[in-house]
């Protein structure tokens with residue numbers, strides 16, 4: 001994606017409310033191709049607040065994934081497996 | 091969980107489903123349990139209880155359907171029924187009130203918190219994790235399901251027993267709350283957001 005010229009962008013979004021809702025659905029992979037296309041052409045490339053919000057959402061999602069996930073303790077995994085094996089015998 | 095058994099799996103099939111379809115989600119399940127309970131021992135117990143229930147009710151699991159969503163739903167229900175009550179934190183808010191708040195248009199009229207990407211990317215410690223943990227259970231749950239686990243809206247609706255519209259508005263509100271916390275943190279660290 002080409003970096004838009006920020007100096008030529010609108011400092012306000014004419015349809016901010018719907019736009020922010022659409023951005024949420026785009027982030028969640030729930031928007032249609034036409035909606036994505038509309039967002040890219042008319043907001044991501046044209047309005048500064050939508051451009052900033054989009055990049056913030058992308059960064060936040062990446063940070064959440066890298067900072068807020070982890071592995072289960074290995075003793076827990078072993079405990080569950082042995083509990084199931086005991087259940088099986090019963 | 092739909093507890094009506096739909097299948098009668100053989101012992102071998104049960105073990106295969108359990109080990110090949112259920113156990114691979116243990117890391118995600120543990121992360122979810124830990125963020126709900128905020129207690130290492132409770133989280134382990136909750137995950138173990140969930141897996142034992144899943145095994146006990148394995149005949150109501152339909153092969154080919156989403157095992158992860160099925161497990162998450164059992165975990166979330168176990169948390170509400172068995173753990174939420176004994177949690178030290180009293181329920182501060184009236185659920186009905188919160189729910190009508192999510193569903194109101196106020197969600198969208200809220201000014202989105204002013205947080206910059208640069209400030210966010212400088213949060214290399216536990217800031218984001220702590221901010222997530224500090225959200226109200228209903229809000230942190232939707233962020234975990236959507237952003238950490240990549241569940242779709244319809245799957246989240248099934249896991250949480252709420253309409254898709256509520257999933258959508260709750261998630262939007264949750265992300266704004268999270269950004270608000272992070273914006274306050276960035277401000278306290280001397281970032282100028284404007």
Ligand SMILES: [Zn+2]
Pocket residue numbers: 012013014015016019042043044047050
């Ligand atoms: Zn816009």
